[in-house]
Amino acid sequence: GENVEQHPSTLSVQEGDSAVIKCTYSDSASNYFPWYKQELGKGPQLIIDIRSNVGEKKDQRIAVTLNKTAKHFSLHITETQPEDSAVYFCAASKTGNQFYFGTGTSLTVIP
Amino acid sequence: EPEVTQTPSHQVTQMGQEVILRCVPISNHLYFYWYRQILGQKVEFLVSFYNNEISEKSEIFDDQFSVERPDGSNFTLKIRSTKLEDSAMYFCASSEAAYTDTQYFGPGTRLTVL
Numbered sequence: 001g002e003n004v005e006q007h008p009s010t011l012s013v014q015e016g017d018s019a020v021i022k023c024t025y026s027d028s029a030s031n032y033f034p035w036y037k038q039e040l041g042k043g044p045q046l047i048i049d050i051r052s053n054v055g056e057k058k059d060q061r062i063a064v065t066l067n068k069t070a071k072h073f074s075l076h077i078t079e080t081q082p083e084d085s086a087v088y089f090c091a092a093s094k095t096g097n098q099f100y101f102g103t104g105t106s107l108t109v110i111p
Numbered sequence: 112e113p114e115v116t117q118t119p120s121h122q123v124t125q126m127g128q129e130v131i132l133r134c135v136p137i138s139n140h141l142y143f144y145w146y147r148q149i150l151g152q153k154v155e156f157l158v159s160f161y162n163n164e165i166s167e168k169s170e171i172f173d174d175q176f177s178v179e180r181p182d183g184s185n186f187t188l189k190i191r192s193t194k195l196e197d198s199a200m201y202f203c204a205s206s207e208a209a210y211t212d213t214q215y216f217g218p219g220t221r222l223t224v225l
Contacts, residue, residue, distance in 0.1 A: 034213070043115075043202050043216035044154065089154060098144070098156035098167055099214065 002027040004092050006102025013080050014110050021105045023090035024072040030092040033066060033073045034099070038087045047088075048075070080109045113137040115217035117203050123223045124193055132188045132220045134203030143186045144204040144214060145178065147171070154202065160186065193224045 003026040013019050025033075031052035036044035050057045050064045050073065057064050061080075066073040077084055087106050091099040116135045124130050136143050145157040158168040160178050177189045186205075190197055200221050204214040 036216070041218075043117075043218045046213060046215065049213065091154075098159060098169065099146075099154075100156070101154040103153045 002030055002092055002100040004090060004100045004102045006090050006105060008105060009103065010106045010108075012108045012110060015080060015082060017080055019075075019077045019080050019084070019107055019109075021075045021088055021090070021107070022072060023074070023092075023102050024070075025092040025100070026071065027092070027094070028068075028071065029094050030100075032093045033064070034091050034093075035062075035064060035075050036089045036091065036101075038089060038104075040086075044089055077107075080107075082109050082111050085109045115203055115205055115215050117201075117217040117220050119220060120218065121221045121223070123225065126195060126224055127192050130190050130193055130222060132190075132201050132203075132222070134186045134188075134217055135184050136186055136203065136205030137207075137215060138184070140205035140207050140215075142166075142206045142208065142214075143178075143180070144206075145188045146202045146204060146216075147199040148202065148219075149199045157188070157201075190222075193222075195224050198222055198224045 006023045034049035037047045038044045048062050048064050050066050061078045063076040085108050087104045089104050090102040093099045118133045143160045146154050148154045156169050158172045159166045175191045179187050200219045202219045203217045206214045
């Protein structure tokens with residue numbers, strides 16, 4: 001089955017700096033890559049996703065890049081704010097199938 | 112904005128007891144999922160459900176687990192005889208259709224087995 005690795009496990013940045021979280025996947029047939037933000041005591045919330053026919057997608061301060069050849073994808077958060085502090089999970093799936101999640105990155109934005 | 116809801120938020124049970132976790136998916140969604148997250152670990156897929164039957168399940172989803180859509184709005188996960196290692200956060204998710212991919216997660220039920 002699919003194996004998703006995520007790095008780093010923890011990340012601290014100063015407010016206003018950028019944060020980058022990286023994931024790799026093993027199954028070349030995976031074609032959908034969502035990113036979820038999980039705040040304490042809450043369920044994962046989708047923040048951005050990308051499909052395998054696209055190399056990059058941006059939504060305001062958040063962007064995701066995908067390198068299908070290398071089988072890795074990354075989340076970029078620019079101009080970080082304290083409210084960006086949370087655990088971020090990447091995931092990979094083939095259309096219609098289960099999600100395989102990474103191990104999560106705990107992001108702390110220091111005011 | 113429509114959201115997935117789950118009840119209870121926290122369930123404490125004795126080992127060997129049966130528990131039922133309840134979810135109300137987003138109303139026009141057709142695909143339903145259960146995931147679990149053991150404290151400090153990654154979110155793990157348990158089962159997906161479509162058209163009143165299981166479409167996919169993981170090796171975690173053994174005979175102790177079952178799912179049901181008892182009516183037009185609820186989606187339940189039953190654990191027949193809970194074990195200590197079943198203690199985890201259980202998330203329900205739903206998606207409009209498999210091809211749309213996007214799964215929306217509920218807030219979770221924390222299950223504690225004593």
